[in-house]
Amino acid sequence: MMWMIIGIGCLVSIYAIVVLERRLVYKTWEFGYPVAAFASYFIQENVKPRKRDKTFYETAPILFITVAVLAIGIFPWAESSVIANMATGALFFNAALAYIMVALVMAGWAPNAVYPMIGGWRFMGQLIAYSMPIVMAITATVMRAESMNMMAVVESQTGLWNIVYQPVGFLLFYAASLALTFLPPFDLPNAPGELEGGVFAEFTGTRLLIFRLGRIILIFSLSLGITHFFLGGWAGPFLPGYVWVFLKTILVACSFFVVGNLLPRFRHDHTLEWSWKLATPLALFNILWVGILLLL
Amino acid sequence: MGGNFIIVMNIIRLSILIILGLGAIWFAWRVFMTSSMVRSALSLLASMAILGMMFLVMEAEFLGVLQIMMMATEMSIMAIFMMMYMMDPGGMGNMDMSHQKKLSIGTSLVAGAMVIVAVSFSNWETIATEVPTPAKQNYDLGMELMKRSMMIFETAGTSILVAMIVSTATALPFKNKKDD
């Protein structure tokens, strides 16, 4: 029963995220948009480029959606319901998301075309930029919880959420997750209007559908990650725990779209410079901050 | 009933290990058999990730997840360096890039066979059946890091520093003071 509710909740929140993206980015309410988009991609022809790398061309979309789904698996939904209660959950989240980059590099390489390839290598550069801040922010939450288990991370936040306890870590994690989901302002790998769609340029039909779906699931799992690492997970008054999880997740996803629309696009070398000259020292400072607070 | 269940579990685990091992060997072989550079880098990644899964089956959870994660970034960086330096990274021309074939095949066969013979004829005394839970492993590994292996840990830090300085000093173009 519980799992039914959670499954339906996941589907509903993914649907809601797509509708809200329509509202926040294109300023129109279209409640049927997800179904229409699904159908329109589904009836498209599968046009494949001429001299492609066949294995990678097939593997890339599947790897992309699989790791996005796997990243959801370790998060708890309420006090005692979690799909896989791994003792190394926080690290596993990181490890799954590293393969997003592998999938995009594959997708960029496979079609033997110039625009996707540039998009793929750019995302590699973006990984070099966002990887250190995201890892160090997670380490700081692990320090507070004294365990890498996600249940322990959420339970350590009773009373004071991590967003108050370590605001610097939250900001770094937030910016890094924008870069990881390649939303604007970090949407250089698929840069619409510059690279003709970048890594997705040569994918049509069902493969593009899988990519789009995987991207939405990726946004969902990253918002879920922020909810659990920094916003107290299932904690909240009156309502049952899983309702709070879904509410917070949808709110975080909406804030992604709003923030993305407000900022100008970053060039990828500027992303790298800001990350290594500002964000990495800040992340080290955040660890020191949490360390001193914990010892007091 | 309990005994039967354990035996079945052991057989399943053994067969998973064998399948994963064969997969790792297959991908490791593909690394040197293809002329497309990104393909060989990503085959190496697949082989290493399968090794990580074998660590997971052997219940070394932290090491397995860490291996799966580290290798993703490392091998992709390897792919970009291949792209930068190879004449023909796409492997469109099917160039042969190997030399001293007989010597290397002979050496590898001799080395592998020697190790396998040594493995199968040595006397492994007692095989442990139970391992600590992953949570306890994480805790104990941290304690090991802070107590007994502290010098190893700090030495690793200095060697990372040395590697950073060496690679920076070697790879970057000479700085021209007048340009600053």
Place this chain on the structure above:
Amino acid sequence: MSALQQYTILFGMIVGTLGFVIVLYLLHRKMVKMRKEPAKDIPAESGRLQPKPAWGRYHVHYYGYALLFLAFDMEMAYMYPWAVIYKEVGITALLDMGVFLLILFLGLLYTWNQGGLKRQ
């Protein structure tokens, strides 16, 4: 639940996703027919034909960062077990990790000083 059961569940999630994708592909193949037209399969290049394959040498301008990242990345292998026991060990752990991170930070500063942190 033991650790191995959890890996089985995660593997089940992988298989489930794979099954979904494969069902989608099969349905698509049944329902949608591909029309044959000449030159449909040429990669997009803003209206011009590709002069040569795209799989050539490509200068990655961020290789300085990549070299630094390869070495710097290893720090997290030591950081996670440390973070788990940090609160229990206390000030010793803070000092240990402080020295370790200071050493790594020196490397970052050196690379910055040598001009590694810019587009090459």
Place this chain on the structure above:
Amino acid sequence: MIELIVVLSVGAVLFGIGIYGALSQTNLVMIMMGIELMLGAAMLNLVAFWRYLHPEEYSIQMFVLVGMTVMALEAAVGFAIATQRFRTKGSVEMEEASDLKE
């Protein structure tokens, strides 16, 4: 017992393939791939020894961590050398690198 032997044999075969790659390839980056394979085989063996012989010894896990570090550092230094050779000679083929002997 049989699991240990299976895992160690996989390690041995990977080690053999690594030796083959390191000896037969002419390209510096490909040679490094062979070396990484050998290090990976060594790590696999270490984990197997930890799991089946001494589950209480955490210095073995520490050794695996050090092995991973060595892998990353070897890659970083190797790429740096490759970059420098490419800048001065225009190629990373090791057959042309005999000038390093003199």
